[in-house]
Amino acid sequence: MILEIKGINKSFTNKQILHDVSFTVTSGKAMGFLGRNGAGKTTTIRALMDVFAADSGEFLLDGKKFEPSKKKVGYLPEERGLYGKEKILSQLIYFGTLRGASHSEAKASAEYWLERFGLSYAKNQKLETLSKGNQQKIQIAQALLNDPEIIILDEPFSGLDPVNSQVLEEVIVESIQKGKLVIFSSHQMGYVEEFCDEITLIDQGKIVLSGNLKEIKRDLGKQRIRVGFASDQHETMRNKLESSITQIKVDHDDKSLIIELLEGKTKTMFLQECMDAKIELEMFGVYEPSLQDIFVKTVGDENA
Amino acid sequence: MHNTSKVFAFELRSILSKKSVKVTTLIMAIVIFAATTIPTLIAVFDKETPIDPNPALIDIGNAGIVITGENLTKDELVFFIGDDVAFYDDESQLKKDVEEGIRDSGYVILTPTSFKSILKNKEMYTAGPEMLKAVLQSIQIDKNLALAGIDPIAVKNASNVQVAMSEEVLGKDAGESYIISYILMFAVYMLVIMYGSFVSTSVAREKDNRTMEILITSTKPDALIVGKVLANGVAGLVQFGLLITTGLVGYLLNKANYPEFIDRMIFGSLSFDAILVFLVFTALGYLLYLFVYASLGSLVSKVEDVGSSVSIITMLFMVAYLIASIGMNMPNSLMIKIGSYVPFTAILSMPIRYFMTAVPLYELVISLVLMALTTYGLAIVSIRIYRLGSLSYGNRMSLVKAIKAILAKS
Numbered sequence: 001m002i003l004e005i006k007g008i009n010k011s012f013t014n015k016q017i018l019h020d021v022s023f024t025v026t027s028g029k030a031m032g033f034l035g036r037n038g039a040g041k042t043t044t045i046r047a048l049m050d051v052f053a054a055d056s057g058e059f060l061l062d063g064k065k066f067e068p069s070k071k072k073v074g075y076l077p078e079e080r081g082l083y084g085k086e087k088i089l090s091q092l093i094y095f096g097t098l099r100g101a102s103h104s105e106a107k108a109s110a111e112y113w114l115e116r117f118g119l120s121y122a123k124n125q126k127l128e129t130l131s132k133g134n135q136q137k138i139q140i141a142q143a144l145l146n147d148p149e150i151i152i153l154d155e156p157f158s159g160l161d162p163v164n165s166q167v168l169e170e171v172i173v174e175s176i177q178k179g180k181l182v183i184f185s186s187h188q189m190g191y192v193e194e195f196c197d198e199i200t201l202i203d204q205g206k207i208v209l210s211g212n213l214k215e216i217k218r219d220l221g222k223q224r225i226r227v228g229f230a231s232d233q234h235e236t237m238r239n240k241l242e243s244s245i246t247q248i249k250v251d252h253d254d255k256s257l258i259i260e261l262l263e264g265k266t267k268t269m270f271l272q273e274c275m276d277a278k279i280e281l282e283m284f285g286v287y288e289p290s291l292q293d294i295f296v297k298t299v300g301d302e303n304a
Numbered sequence: 305m306h307n308t309s310k311v312f313a314f315e316l317r318s319i320l321s322k323k324s325v326k327v328t329t330l331i332m333a334i335v336i337f338a339a340t341t342i343p344t345l346i347a348v349f350d351k352e353t354p355i356d357p358n359p360a361l362i363d364i365g366n367a368g369i370v371i372t373g374e375n376l377t378k379d380e381l382v383f384f385i386g387d388d389v390a391f392y393d394d395e396s397q398l399k400k401d402v403e404e405g406i407r408d409s410g411y412v413i414l415t416p417t418s419f420k421s422i423l424k425n426k427e428m429y430t431a432g433p434e435m436l437k438a439v440l441q442s443i444q445i446d447k448n449l450a451l452a453g454i455d456p457i458a459v460k461n462a463s464n465v466q467v468a469m470s471e472e473v474l475g476k477d478a479g480e481s482y483i484i485s486y487i488l489m490f491a492v493y494m495l496v497i498m499y500g501s502f503v504s505t506s507v508a509r510e511k512d513n514r515t516m517e518i519l520i521t522s523t524k525p526d527a528l529i530v531g532k533v534l535a536n537g538v539a540g541l542v543q544f545g546l547l548i549t550t551g552l553v554g555y556l557l558n559k560a561n562y563p564e565f566i567d568r569m570i571f572g573s574l575s576f577d578a579i580l581v582f583l584v585f586t587a588l589g590y591l592l593y594l595f596v597y598a599s600l601g602s603l604v605s606k607v608e609d610v611g612s613s614v615s616i617i618t619m620l621f622m623v624a625y626l627i628a629s630i631g632m633n634m635p636n637s638l639m640i641k642i643g644s645y646v647p648f649t650a651i652l653s654m655p656i657r658y659f660m661t662a663v664p665l666y667e668l669v670i671s672l673v674l675m676a677l678t679t680y681g682l683a684i685v686s687i688r689i690y691r692l693g694s695l696s697y698g699n700r701m702s703l704v705k706a707i708k709a710i711l712a713k714s
Contacts, residue, residue: 073521082513095518142518
C-alpha cells in the first residue's frame with residue numbers, strides 16, 4: 001500500500017496551519033512524522049483521519065481516495081482519552097465492535113493486546129484505577145484492535161517510560177514487518193531514530209524534509225568528517241584547524257569536532273593540510289548525523 | 305444504523321450500572337411508596353384519636369380567656385366552646401402562662417363584640433381567633449334576635465336548608481383529572497430535566513476526557529448521537545416505569561384506606577386512549593428535548609460548562625411547564641390550545657388538555673405530525689451541531705454560531 005498525502009492546506013479562523021503538505025508513506029516501512037510542538041503534525045493526521053476536512057489537497061491510498069471509515073485503520077489520537085469509569089475490557093470490546101468486529105473478535109483482540117502489554121490482570125478494572133503509563137498502553141491497545149491494515153499513531157511515545165517505549169517500538173516494528181502501513185508522529189527523536197526507515201519533517205505547517213532516513217543521513221554527512229582529539233583539547237584544536245586550514249567550517253558535538261569541507265575540498269586534501277600543519281589527529285572518520293542533528297539543523301533547536 | 309445499536313447498548317448499560325442512578329431510583333421509590341401509604345397512616349392515626357364527645361362544641365385550642373366587660377358571661381361562652389378553656393381573672397397571669405407555654409393562646413374579651421388575642425408566636429394560619437370571633441358573633445346575633453322578639457332557634461332552623469345537587473358530565477371532568485394530570489406532568493418535567501442533563505453531560509464528558517476523537521473516527525456521528533439519545537431516553541423511561549410501578553403497588557396495597565374522591569381524582573380520567581395520548585406525546589417530546597440537550601452538550605469542552613450551555617432549552621421547557629400548569633386550571637383557554645400545537649410545549653400541554661377536556665382527533669393528529677416533523681428535523685440539526693461541536697475545543701461555542709457554521713457549510 002502507498003498512502004499519498006498531496007498538497008494539503010488547512011486554515012482555522014483565517015490562520016493557515018498547513019501549507020501544501022505532501023509526503024508519501026509506504027507499507028512495510030516505518031515512517032516517522034516529525035516536528036516541533038505545534039508544527040502541524042496533529043492537524044495533518046486529523047485531516048488524514050477525516051476528523052475535519054482539509055481546505056484543499058487529497059489523501060490517496062494506492063491511487064484512490066483514502067476514506068478511513070472504509071479501511072481497517074487503527075488510530076491513536078494525540079488527545080488521549082477513554083472512559084475512566086468503564087471497565088477496560090468492556091470499553092475495548094466496544095471500540096472494537098464499533099470498527100466492525102464481532103463481539104467475540106473484538107474480545108479476542110482486546111485480550112491479546114492486554115496480554116501483550118502485561119495488563120491482563122486489569123481487564124475488569126476501571127481505567128481510572130491504572131497509572132498514567134498503563135492508561136497510555138490501553139490507549140495504544142485500542143488503536144491496535146482488530147488487526148488494522150493502517151496504523152496511525154500521534155505521539156505514541158509521549159508518557160511512556162523507557163521499558164514501555166521499548167515494548168511499543170517492538171509492536172511498531174512487528175506491524176511493519178507484517179506489511180502494515182504505519183505512520184507515527186513524534187518530537188522525541190531518540191525513540192524513533194532506531195527503527196525509522198523514512199522520515200518527514202514538518203515545520204510551521206510546511207514539509208521541510210522527507211525521504212529515506214539513511215539517504216538523508218548520507219546526503220547530510222557527505223561533505224562532513226569527524227576528527228577527534230583528546231577531549232580537553234577540542235577548543236584549542238578547533239582554533240588551530242580554523243587558522244591553519246582553509247575552506248572548512250568547524251562544528252562540534254559532545255564526541256568530536258565535525259568538519260564541513262567547503263567548495264570541492266576533499267578528505268585527502270584536508271588530511272594533507274593537517275599533516276603539513278603538524279596537527280595530530282586521534283580519530284578520523286565519516287560523519288553521519290543523528291536524527292536529532294537533522295531535526296535541529298532543519299527546524300532549529302527550540303523545543304527540539 | 306448497525307453501530308447505533310452498539311452505542312445504545314453500551315450507553316444504556318453504562319447508565320443503568322451507575323451507582324448514582326441506582327441510589328436515586330431507590331430513594332425516589334421509597335419516597336413514592338411512603339407517599340402512597342399516607343392514607344393508611346392517617347387511618348391508623350385517626351383510630352387512636354378519641355372521639356369528640358360533644359362535636360357541636362367549637363374548639364379554640366388550649367386557650368385562656370379573661371372577660372373584662374360585663375355584658376358577656378362565662379356560661380354563654382362555655383355553651384359554645386366547652387369548659388376545656390381556662391378562665392383567668394387578670395390579663396398579666398394569662399400573658400405569663402402563654403409566655404411559659406402553659407397555654408397556647410390567650411384572649412381578652414373587652415366587650416361582647418371586641419377582643420384581643422395574646423399569642424406567643426403568630427403562625428401563618430392561626431384558627432383560634434377566627435373561631436372565637438365566630439362564637440362572639442353568634443352570641444351577639446342570638447341576643448339581638450331575642451331583643452327584637454324573635455326566637456333564635458327558630459331562625460337557625462329556618463336557615464338550615466340543605467340543597468341536594470347532582471350533575472351529569474357529558475365530556476370530561478377536569479376536577480377528576482386534576483391529580484393524575486399534575487402527577488404525570490411533574491413526572492415528565494423531572495424526566496426531561498434529569499435525562500436532558502444526563503445526555504448533555506455525557507456528550508460533554510466525552511469531549512472533556514477526549515474520548516470524542518476516538519469515537520468519531522470509529523463510527524459516524526449520527527450513530528453516536530442517536531444511540532446516546534435513545535439510551536438516555538430508555539434509561540429515563542425504565543426509571544420512570546419503575547417509579548410508576550412502585551406507586552401503583554403502594555396504591556394497591558393501601559387501596560382500602562383511600563377516600564373515594566382521591567380514587568376518582570387519580571383514576572377517574574384514566575382511559576386507554578388517554579394513556580396512549582400521554583405516552584405518544586411524552587415519548588416524542590422527550591426525544592425532541594434529548595436531541596437538543598445532546599447537541600448543546602457538544603458545544604462545550606468541559607463538563608462544568610454544561611449548565612450554562614443547556615440553560616436556553618431548560619428555560620424553554622420551564623415555559624412549557626408553566627403553560628401546562630396554568631392550563632390545568634383553564635383547560636379550554638387559548639393559551640393551552642396554542643401550547644398543545646407548538647412541539648416544544650405540546651409534550652405537556654396536549655396530554656393535559658386531553659385528560660381534562662375533549663380534544664378533537666384532528667387536533668391530536670396535527671399536533672402529533674408537527675411534533676414528529678420537528679423531532680426529525682431537530683435530530684438532523686443536532687447531528688450536525690454534534691459533529692461540529694464535537695471537536696471544537698476551547699471556549700464554548702454559542703448555539704447561534706454553531707447554526708451559522710452549519711448553514712455556511714450547507
